[in-house]
């Protein structure tokens with residue numbers, strides 16, 4: 001599987017099908033189009049007070065963990081002021097997007113790179129930061145360099161290429177890549193906000209989050225909150241994929257959007273899909289139902305969008321076989337630094353593949369559950385936890401399929417040979 005496909009306007013949805021803030025300029029990435037659409041932003045005029053604006057906007061990170069951006073930035077600013085010799089922070093725009101089902105960040109960079117650059121400049125200015133980086137995969141590098149060359153004030157932004165691996169976008173791996181060339185997560189004793197790149201306070205921010213920062217710097221916190229819900233304000237980009245004839249599409253949806261609406265906007269009939277993977281390979285399976293996409297409540301109905309990945313499973317596909325393939329892939333993507341990840345994930349993959357293949361061994365689900373508990377919280381990064389969460393949700397959501405497989409049959413039309 002090569003998850004790093006090329007980007008083109010084909011990922012953009014038809015006009016008029018959704019809210020349009022980040023993608024309002026359409027497919028043309030030129031600076032003139034950007035300025036015509038959004039107007040200019042004087043990043044030099046941004047003050048530290050902007051961090052309070054960000055906090056009241058309620059923006060959360062769009063890269064997966066959904067931390068509050070304003071609070072995260074304030075914590076980095078505070079670290080920079082501590083100590084006998086105050087250190088000016090480093091800000092890194094993270095567009096690594098190692099998640100195989102995600103393509104929203106590279107689509108954003110292809111069509112609205114100046115919004116990302118504006119956000120990076122504004123946030124760095126608010127933090128009195130010293131260094132700026134854009135960390136993006138090879139497919140985005142030429143477009144980003146072109147945008148930097150025409151953007152006033154972007155001279156000091158350095159571009160670093162992210163390798164195309166699952167863990168290359170983990171925050172400590174980003175810092176490690178820039179510092180040493182190796183994109184492996186670090187076993188950190190101190191937070192990056194205290195001691196990151198070259199010992200400086202470092203803020204790693206997803207590129208979509210930066211584009212949202214650029215809009216808040218222009219239009220303010222109240223405007224940002226006009227979309228979404230009080231607990232999940234603003235919009236987010238989602239990468240939506242599913243069975244043919246649905247095409248892969250990036251949608252911009254309001255916070256708290258309903259999952260069936262998102263599927264319909266992507267051209268799918270929610271009644272025709274058997275399950276939906278929300279949040280990507282470190283996300284969870286749900287049956288299509290009245291869920292809302294939100295990192296916060298309402299309890300029982302909210303499903304965390306993670307890095308904004310929605311992948312629908314066709315009625316004819318076996319969720320156990322799909323999950324077994326994903327867990328095998330994730331086991332292969334371990335950075336091989338921590339025991340639980342090196343040995344636990346391959347054991348989980350093997351167990352899941354045996355269930356998926358129809359081995360009549362009733363102990364397998366219990367053993368998978370035991371392994372998932374064993375690896376959780378024991379790696380230097382969250383790779384084991386995310387993988388365990390996905391496997392656990394498969395056992396829960398596909399419980400009928402598990403029972404059928406343990407009896408040597410698959411209830412999906414594809415059967416066990418699929």
Ligand code: SF4
Nearest residue numbers: 335337338341379381
């Ligand atoms: S938990 Fe896994 S992916 Fe994360 S640092 Fe350890 S070995 Fe690498």
